[in-house]
Amino acid sequence: MPSFRANYITRPIHRWAKGALPALSDTEREALNAGDVWWEAELFSGNPDWDILRAVKAPKLTAEEQAFIDGPCHELCSMIDDWTINQETADLPPEVWKFLRDKGFFGMIIPKSHGGLEFSAFAHSEVVRFISTRSVAVAVTVMVPNSLGPGELLHQFGTAAQQEYWLPRLADGRELPAFGLTSAEAGSDAGAMVDEGIICKGQWQGEEVLGIRLNWAKRYITLSPVCTVLGLAFKLRDPDGLLGDTEEIGITCALVPTDLEGVETGRRHIPSSTMFMNGPTTGKDVFIPLENIIGGPDYAGRGWMMLMSALAAxxxxxxxxxxxxxxxxxxxxxxxxxxxxxxxxxxxxxxxxxxxxxxxxxxxxxxxxxxxxxxxxxxxxxxxxxxxxxxxxxxxxxxxxxxxxxxxxxxxxxxxxxxxxxxxxxxxxxxxxxxxxxxxxxVTRSLIIFGQGSIRAHPHMLDNMMALQEPDRERSLEAFDRSVWAHIGHTTKTLFRAWGRALTGGRFAPAPDAGDATHIYRRLGRWSAAYALTADFCFLTLGGALKRKEMISTRMGDILSEMYIISAALKRWDDEGRQEADLPVLNYAAEAGFQRIQTALDDVIVNLPARWAAWVLRAITWPGRREKGPSDALVEACSDLIYAPSAARDRITGGIGGGCLHPGITLLNECYAEVNAMAPVMKRLREARKTPQEGLEAGILSDAEMEQIAAMQDLVSRVIAVDDFTPDELTRYFNDFSQPIRSREGESEATQKEAAQ
Known part of the structure; x- marks a missing residue:
């Protein structure tokens, strides 16, 4: 029996909320349920538990993973000539393709039991990061098979038979995958794709089987021009009821070998003059058996959930x-x-x-x-x-x-x-x-971060929504009564917490003993409370219309993002032993982030349609203009950290410049070391107000120092120099560059020669 509260207080609220909230489509429901919540839920709570953050183990490479970066990654980068790839051959050299296959670069996420490297997410990230410094084209070639695609989908959802057959072949490069999601017409709106599969019977390997006849037109598909197997997202239909009573089955993911009749690949896009393999693919009346659905026939229509789950990693x-x-x-x-x-x-x-x-x-x-x-x-x-x-x-x-x-x-x-x-x-x-x-x-900023985060990361919002989606009204009321009053209690506590922390600048907010960084934890707690309260007021005043208020959603998503990045900086400072030398960059990241949070929150309040809510929020959260951003002294201190050689400079840049093997950066590093080594000698010359030759004649410089200065100046000249080309050299890139000027209609040859001169 519903309680008095449920009958007489909650029921009118329930009736209003159920009418205000549109029914969730299957696609929206799957998107909301995809993935997990983690630290963002603490930030959304308005009172983050810092012990949870500090308990996260800092990622580390295993000996095997470190050896891969020190060995194959370095060797790969030594083989790459990015200029040649992008300006001459428009492709990776054959030896690079072979090296990527032989060393398992395409199988980093595939388990060892299926022939892959089974690297951690951190190792995967380090490999992509390292290669990116040498060549974006090669980095993208490596990252795509290890991101959203057949490998990840098969690993998460594939049948045992699919995994046994496909994963070893993907791991060693016998099969090269691509994934076709983006339709020519739909763009970012994957739900609007017109690519279609019809359940029917057809011939497969000499037998008549139940399968799918596919038609598609995709574009922007990385590795499409060279792939041997295409992961394909399409809308599956069963107009003849061969699988059951449902005609519109929904988005489905399947494997399509590209040697099948009707599959077209090979044409290429040129993505921003970066020559990795990317292009369109089309298919006309391509037949595949039901067993080619990733996960088998049971996963027909579950493609959106699969894509969202795979994309989360x-x-x-x-x-x-x-x-x-x-x-x-x-x-x-x-x-x-x-x-x-x-x-x-x-x-x-x-x-x-x-x-x-x-x-x-x-x-x-x-x-x-x-x-x-x-x-x-x-x-x-x-x-x-x-x-x-x-x-x-x-x-x-x-x-x-x-x-x-x-x-x-x-x-x-x-x-x-x-x-x-x-x-x-x-x-x-x-x-x-x-x-x-x-x-x-x-799209990510305006629809996904807050749109999905506000429901998944909020302590009670998902429970409210699921209660309202329950078709049985009494069960819906019962569940909603529990969740909505828990939500009201949470909002009430958050209101007083946000007001108290705004009043004191977060001075008394809970924070761990983090030495010089303690004040950042407190201020982040202050903004977390203000954010949580503002989110609740957005839900209250906008309801289902919130997802259409994309400017507000963007700002709220940006605030959540800033809080996450500041949290990460605090975590890093702790994990690395609270390096005092790194305090300027930690403080800069916090000051700049807090200023952006303050501005975004103020803009949300200014633009809330319900003005009473805006006045209440402004009175409680005090967004104002209290956060001033990094001071000039702090900016200069941060600048100095990457200007002068130090352990802090190496930490900040992750040691990334020393191993990327780009000839221009190798020369830069050599010159930088020499300029710093010669700094005392050059200072001596400046104080004497003499040129190197005058310094030598005056006995301020030795002959050896004079030679060192000459060598350093040669390095400096080479570093600041830029490339130039003869007209003949340019014909390699522009075929008509050295051709005689063609006659233009209506102009004499003399006029043309004069113009050319």
Whole structure:
């Protein structure tokens, strides 16, 4: 029997809520249930338990994984000529393809029992990160078979027979996979795909069997031009009722060998002038047996759940690793170049405008790699981080763009001129790829992070929704009565918590004894409470309309993301032994993050349609403009950390520049070491106000020091030089470059010659 509260208080609320909340589609239900919640749920609670964060084990490589990076990864990078791949051959060399197969690069996520390497998420991330510094084209070639695709789907959902046959062949490269999800028409809206499979009978290996006749048109599919097996997502229909009474079965994933009649692959896209294999694929009346459905016939119509579950892991590793590699490499090279390059007789790293860029680069390299480590730790615990993987994909690639913009600005003309020695431009060209694929960042930020996170990570929202979806009204009321009053109690506590912490700046919020970082924990607790309360007011005042208020959803997602990244930076500082030298980058990451949180929260409140709610939230959370961001002194301190050689510089950049084997970076590193070694000698000359030759004649310099200066100056000249080409050399890239000027209709030859001159 319903209680008095349920009958007379909850029932009207239940009636209103049930009418306000639209029914969930099967696709939406599967998306919500995909993956797990983890640390983001603590941040969403408004009162994070820091012991949970501190108990997460820092990820570490096994001896086998470290040996793979020290051996095959280094050897692979020594084989790569990225300029040749992107400008001449438009493909990886045959020996690189063979090496990738022979050394198991395509089978990092496949269990050893099926011939794979069975690497941890952290090792997988480290491999992609390492290769990304040398060649984006090769890194993407490696990351795709180990991300969302046949390998991951078969590992999670495949039948025993499918796993026995396919996984060993994928692991050793006998089969090369691609995964066709994006339809030519649907784009990011996978639910709108028109690719279709019809249940019917057909011929398979000489026998008539029950199967699927497929028609599809996909594009943007990495490895499609060269794949031997295509994982395909399509809408399955059974108009003749051969499987049962359901005609519209839903999104399904199946394996399609590309040598079947009707399959077309081979044509290529050119993704932002980065020449990895990517292209369209079409299929017309392609027949496959039901057994080719990944997971077998029982998984027909469950494709969206499978995709969301698989994406929860892959999206948190591949592109974030590439993004973090680009950020770290930008910090490493910009710090070195700013020390080497002089303008107005001063290293450019001493100019305030350059220091602003370098300080941000240092802090982003530190905090985003911290987030990468924390995410990999969660994945290696066996947690499918659907919301966190979306955070990582969106923000690692977004900050990759910002980092490369900053690095390009500091390098200036050095970064603009293309050629084999340019180590930034290939990554810069790849920025739109990372921003766009595996969930375009606009969609990820505006729909997924808060849209999914608000339901999955909130302590009570999913229970409320599931109660309202229950068709039996009395059972629905009973479940809703329990969940909604728990929610009301949570909101009441959060309201007083948010007000108290806003009033005191979080001074008395719970925090671990973390030395110089304790105040960051307290302030993060203050913003967590404000965020949780604001989220509840958004639910209360907007209801089901919240998912259409994408600007509000974007800002709320950004706040959750910032809190996660700051948490990760705190975790890293703790895991690495609370290095005092790293405090500037930790503080910068926190100050910049808190300022962005404050701005986003204020913008949410300003734009809430219910003005009474906006006034209440402003009175309680005090978003204001209290967070000032990093001070100039802090910016300069962070800049100095990547300007001068130190253990802190190596930690911040992850040692990434020393092993990537790009000839331009190898030369930069050599010159950087020499310039720093010669700094005392050059200081002696400056104080004497003499040129090297005058210093030699005055006895300030020895002959050996003079030779060292000459060698250093030669290195500096080579570092700041840019590539140039003869007209004959350019004909390799532009066939008509050296051709005579063609006659233009209506102009005399004399006019054309004059114009040419």
């Amino acid at each position: 892959g999206r948190g590793i591949s592109l974030p690793s590439m993004g973090c590699a680009a950020i770290a490499l930008s910090a490493h090279t910009t710090g070195a170049y700013a020390r080497i390059r002089e303008q107005f007789r001063l290293p450019i790293g001493k100019f305030g405008g350059v220091q602003m860029r370098m300080g941000k680069l240092a802090a982003d390299a530190y905090s985003m790699d911290a987030a990468r480590h924390l995410t990999c730790a969660g994945l290696d615990e066996g947690t499918a981080l659907s919301v966190i993987s979306a955070i990582m994909k969106a923000h690692a690639t977004f900050r990759m763009r910002e980092a490369l913009n900053d690095a390009m600005d500091v390098h200036s003309g050095k970064a603009v001129i293309d050629g084999p020695s340019n180590y930034l431009l290939p990554l810069y060209r790849a920025v739109p790829i990372g921003i766009t694929v595996e969930g375009a960042n606009i």
